[in-house]
Amino acid sequence: MTAENDREEVIFMNTHHGGKVGAAAKxxxxxxxxxxxxxAAAKTxxxxxNKVHR
Structure with a gap:
């Protein structure tokens, strides 16, 4: 997987508001x-x- 593919994946990924994942993104x-x-946020x-989107 290339860095370009990673960027595309992020573009089309759902947005998480609130909760642990949303707080980490913020x-x-x-x-x-x-x-x-x-x-710590990046690890979250x-x-x-890896758990949900793969």
């Missing part, structure tokens, strides 16, 4: 979020993607 989108928080999103 942390990644906020520029002032700490690096440690962004790392990867685990969700």
């Amino acid at each position: 942390k990644l989108a906020t520029p002032s979020t700490s690096r440690k928080a962004k790392t 999103l990867v685990a969700h993607r």
Whole structure:
């Protein structure tokens, strides 16, 4: 899988509002979020993607 395919997958993926996944996405989108928080949020999103979207 190439990086281009990953980007396409994200474009067509459902949007999650609220809950653990939505909160993690919001942390990644906020520029002032700490690096440690962004790392934890990214791990949450990867685990969700692997569990639900694959």
